Amino acid sequence: MNSFFDKVKDLVHKHDDKVDQGLEKGGEAADKKTGGKYTEQIDKGVDTAKQRTGEGDTRP
Template sequence: MSMFDNLKDKASDLVDDHGDKVGEGLDKAGDFADEKTGGKYSDQIDQGVDQAKGGLDGLDGQDDDIDGDNQ
């Protein structure tokens, strides 16, 4: 198993066990970035947060660990 496969497995396990916390963290990071840019890039930031959530949630081949709603 390569280093990247091992890292992917660990990230997948983390998201499986703590998907709600990961989603909250991504939302907070998006809100912070939106605040720092004065709301100028809100749509792009929201898209990025949603893509990050989808990518992390799909690591195990299922879309079931992170809530897709963005604040």
Template sequence: MSFLDKAKDFVDKHDKQVDQALEKVGDEVDKRTGHKYSSQVDRGVDEAQKRTGDGDTRV
């Protein structure tokens, strides 16, 4: 099993934790950019969450 396969398997099994981490990263990026790009950051986080695990758990 390749590294990429292992990463996909991990993401599938831990969707909620991955979505929470993506949300925290988005919040930090938003903070560091002075909230200038909030809507773009939110859209990026939402898209990333949709592509992980079983879908967006929206924590």
């Protein structure tokens, strides 16, 4: 099972920009579903997730 997770981590590191885009889209969808009620919390979660993937956020 470790080799599976190692492969996933490697893919995430290689495609950090795509992962960041996916996280942004997911955050936007969650924000829309909640009617903007939790925008701040969602943004914080997305930013934290982006920092933990690859080399960190690839966008300012």
